[in-house]
Amino acid sequence: MQELKSLIKDAKGLAAGTPEAEADRMLQICNACRYCEGFCAVFPAMTRRIEFTPSVVNYLANLCHNCGACLHACQYATPHEFAVNIPRVMAQIRKETYITYAWPQSFGALYKSNGVSVSIAVSLSITFFLLLSALLNGSLFSGPLNGNFYAIFSHNTLAVMFGAVFIFSLIAIAIGIIQFWKSISAGVISASAAVEATHDALTLKYLGGGHGDGCNNEDDAFSLWRKYFHHFTFYGFMLCFAATSVATIYHYAFGWYAPYALSSLPVILGTLGGIGLLIGPAGLLYLNLQRNSAHGDASQKPMDRAFIVLLFLISASGLLLLAYRDSAAMAALLAIHLGFVMGFFLTMPYGKFAHGIYRVAALLKNSIEKRQKSHLQLGAD
């Protein structure tokens, strides 16, 4: 019995100083202060609670957009002895969320050195497509093919390879998010909660700072650029996705095969999306490099940057491919572009991409919870 007690004590001792323990400690301070309630959804959600269990903290961490406002406004931030830094501890916990809910579970380890993981996935993918191209065509520099990609890789080859990886990634993400959803006891989704959460996600409401001036980057000044660059990235990505979807419909429903004319819908959507995917990631990378070192978790910068750079390279290689699709370089450019895209598909469930998914889930829980009556009865001060 005594032994058991001492074991429990040891476990508690070990637990002290973990991100969960730190988040609990800091949130007790925040909950007695509450000055930051107007910035975002995290603090109003916090005030509905007086205890911060790992599951609560997990939810709040993913609700946090790492805007930095609460750190610069914090009277208890370092050099104060309380050393409150919510953006950092929340970032640390988010990383643990991604690792914990990765599927298959052992693949969560890919988050630990994510910059390396993504780089290897992308390198292998490019190598694969270059070799495959050379193997199928005898050379990487065939004569002009008038932009006909399928002369290099047949449509079915591409559809099967990308379809299989994409479906696997979607399944992996879905399993992770369902487990996360259960662990945060999110409750029943109502239509109005779903509408609100969708709105908050699509408008990136919580990168607005509550006052609409934006979030912090280098210092205590507010800026909307992080929000705008995210929009460029996200909507650019969605336009590219739309381009691919339209092309798929053209192919299967109408029998209109690629290459498509520059004035065609898939090319227009893809080009616009590609431009968004150049501006957005370039801007985000710039902001990331300028970012105040107290924000977030420095150990995750390689993950952030790998993802940003990968998106940029997908777009850049795609636009180059469009520009030179009639030239002898097409085969090599195609292989490189496909390599980047494949690298992205492979690492979707094991990279920064996940942040958007968990964020949406947390926003949805927040919208559900807001519509429920708080069980606390704080009325008077």
Next chain:
Amino acid sequence: MVDVLVIGGGNAALCAALMAREAGASVLLLEAAPKDWRGGNSSHTRNIRAMHDEPQDVMLEAYSEEEYWQDVLKVTSGITDEFLARLVIRSSSQCRDWMRHYGVRFQAPLSGTLNLSRTNAFFMGGGKALVNAYYRSAEKLGVQVRYESPVSSVEIEDGKFIAAYVGDERIEAKTCVLAAGGFESNREWLKEAWGVNQYGESPADNFLIRGTKYNNGVLLKQLISLGADSVSDPTQAHMVAVDARAPLYDGGICTRIDAVSFGVMVNKNAQRFSDEGEDFWPKRYAFWGRLVAKEPGQIAYSIIDSKVLGRFMPPVFPGEKADTLDELATKLGLDSKALQETIHSYNAACQVGTFDHTILDDCHTQGIEPAKTHWALPIDTGPFYGYTVRPGVTFTYLGLKTDETAAVRFNSTPSSNLFVAGEMMAGNVLGKGYAAGIGMTIGTVFGRIAGTQAARASQSSKSQGVEAKNARA
């Protein structure tokens, strides 16, 4: 030579610097603290008490000049200057657009502060966000800011400011605004002011300082010794009962104990000593520090039972928890028998009506001294909780006497170029007591007046006026 030298780096100083610069004066602001600790006590504030005749953005309903004045009159027991108080009140209805212009943002009242939603506008992110916004705006506007520049003395000649000293450096200026805070961080001075009590103790030894450690009252002391007229007395201060485990400085808001009106407060002899339910907590919390300061050992214990958990802002440190009063007394280091007797006689005196902590309800005690006039529920449902509290000084009220021009006065004659704002003159309005958010109101209103007056004074003599114009061109 700069036109306006602002000594201090909190809300009042920044308001003065911005107004002076707006008026075209060149401005140098000297902040004693390093950048990380800039802003003085303003960094710990959260709202401003503002008059308004109709609903205004985050402020609900109306808060008239008369009602505001009655509140000031009540909390100060009449120890105030009606003319200056009304000036502050009326001006408070005018300053929020100006604050917004310089980057201050307001938010809806914080959860758990419903009682303040009509009278106080909350700063989004609190006072440090306000301070950050003002510094950004001041630098953008061309105010020179120097950190780690505590002024050790000022040179005054016939009531006129000549220069200030930062270490050995002598800084001349045409005019000066003093906004360097009270003397709450000066423990020696507090000790001297509070003296020795009837128990042979030096009460100030047990005070915690809720705010900055940089408010040492150096210039306040010097000015008074140079013959500047003063107001209030050195024992008057904004004092809150804070958790005894709070840090010595900068504990800020989170160390206060909001459980008081939900239970009883006993001293180290386990005896009650004041009415815990006299009024809403926001109106009373600034009194309890002083009440505790007058008890033996300057220590007290807020005791509640499980019925009221979740009804008040959660304290930052967990309280002592026990299943019985006997066990709680042991954990708190109180005499168990005495505590149980106190609680039992309190419980027996409770006349329970309809408990409602959002109104002045009808639950009260009968036949005990002191009475608890509202929210009196028996303490009978374990587990029981106890919080040990100490007096926490927010800021001192001893200040320089001033008038509607914010001028420092020597023998009732206003100085032509020396002005004062913020804690250094809040005692003109607050002789004692406090109403939440009024410190920021006084600081903002008088900071703005002082900045305007200092800029005007710096440009008043003809030659100086030309010089200032040339400097601007």
